Amino acid sequence: MTTATTPHSQELLDQGYTLIGDITTDEEAADALRGFGTLMPQYDGQLRYQVKAAPGFEDRRYSKSTNTILVHTEAPGWNPPPRYLALHCRVQARCGSGHTELADAYAFTASLGEAERLAVHGEGVDWVGHNTGGTGTAGVHRPVVERTPERRDIVRFSYNLLTAGHYDPPVDADVPAEELPLGALGRELAVRAEAFFRAHKVSVLIPENSVLVWDNHRMLHARSSYADARRHLTRYWLSES
Numbered sequence: 001m002t003t004a005t006t007p008h009s010q011e012l013l014d015q016g017y018t019l020i021g022d023i024t025t026d027e028e029a030a031d032a033l034r035g036f037g038t039l040m041p042q043y044d045g046q047l048r049y050q051v052k053a054a055p056g057f058e059d060r061r062y063s064k065s066t067n068t069i070l071v072h073t074e075a076p077g078w079n080p081p082p083r084y085l086a087l088h089c090r091v092q093a094r095c096g097s098g099h100t101e102l103a104d105a106y107a108f109t110a111s112l113g114e115a116e117r118l119a120v121h122g123e124g125v126d127w128v129g130h131n132t133g134g135t136g137t138a139g140v141h142r143p144v145v146e147r148t149p150e151r152r153d154i155v156r157f158s159y160n161l162l163t164a165g166h167y168d169p170p171v172d173a174d175v176p177a178e179e180l181p182l183g184a185l186g187r188e189l190a191v192r193a194e195a196f197f198r199a200h201k202v203s204v205l206i207p208e209n210s211v212l213v214w215d216n217h218r219m220l221h222a223r224s225s226y227a228d229a230r231r232h233l234t235r236y237w238l239s240e241s
Contacts, residue, residue: 008213009036012084017102017202017214024209026234029088036084036213037238043075051087051233061160062168063235066098069223071190071197072167073105074216074237076156077127077139080148082237085221086213089206091232098226099203100212105155105220108196109145120144120189125181127156128167144189154217159194162186197222206233 011018023029026048030039042049049063057065075081087100109120121143129139146154160166164173165180177184197220206212214221 006035012036012213012215016104016219017204017212019204019206020211020213021207022209023088023211026088029086029211029234029236032211033084033086033213033236033238037241040082040237040239042235042237047236049235051235053229053231059170059172060168061171066226066229066231067171068225070159071103071194071220071222072158072160073156073220076142076158076161077129079140079142080154080217080239081156082216083240084213084238085216086211086236086238087206088211088234088236089208089232090234091230092205092208093226093228093231095227096205097224098228098231099205099224101197101201101203101222101224102214103197103201103220104218105145105157105193106153106218107200108193108220109153109155111196112192116189116192119185121147123182123185125156125162125186127158127161127181152217155220157193157220159190162190193220 008018008020020032023032033039039047041047051063053066054064061067061069063069073081074085109117112120124141124143127140127142142156144156146156148154158167160169162180162182165175177187180186204212
């Protein structure tokens with residue numbers, strides 16, 4: 001649960017995300033986010049990660065490319081993954097794209113048939129670690145949907161991992177089913193999740209000087225491609241207080 005009763009914390013509980021305006025500096029962003037949880041180090045051990053296009057990633061579905069990023073949750077190999085994610089928009093893309101897209105994973109799993117629900121709750125997946133530094137990067141073996149002692153579900157998901165065996169694969173990756181973490185079942189589940197996501201997603205073009213916060217244990221997210229390489233966001237992870 002969130003640590004404060006405010007309109008933003010209520011939105012986060014009700015719909016899984018909230019948008020906070022009038023945030024101009026790193027310090028203001030950090031202060032606003034402490035109402036939801038505790039800032040935590042990311043893949044590189046730093047509290048802030050700059051989401052900005054950089055040379056060398058043109059053929060990958062990666063945060064530092066301008067390509068579409070397909071449906072996933074953040075850091076599924078961590079135990080637990082960050083509870084909340086936040087993106088602080090510093091420079092919005094002027095091309096009309098680069099949306100952050102969100103959809104409710106709880107609603108997706110509820111839409112599955114009985115056999116599929118048993119699979120997402122019972123079939124373990126090797127969610128490998130990612131990059132260096134920080135706690136929890138060794139990876140975990142967990143189902144797509146994990147029930148915690150508090151009887152709250154943690155959803156771990158990566159379209160890329162389930163269909164290409166890698167979190168940031170080349171855009172044209174083609175991997176045989178027998179080499180995938182959950183085989184053909186995982187590939188089919190990823191395709192189903194992507195179709196559900198496209199039908200039910202909310203697309204947010206984050207305004208400059210605003211912060212989008214969402215529940216990473218509940219919400220699937222993705223990003224549309226964009227052309228304006230000046231786009232710049234700062235990403236934060238938060239653990240539960």
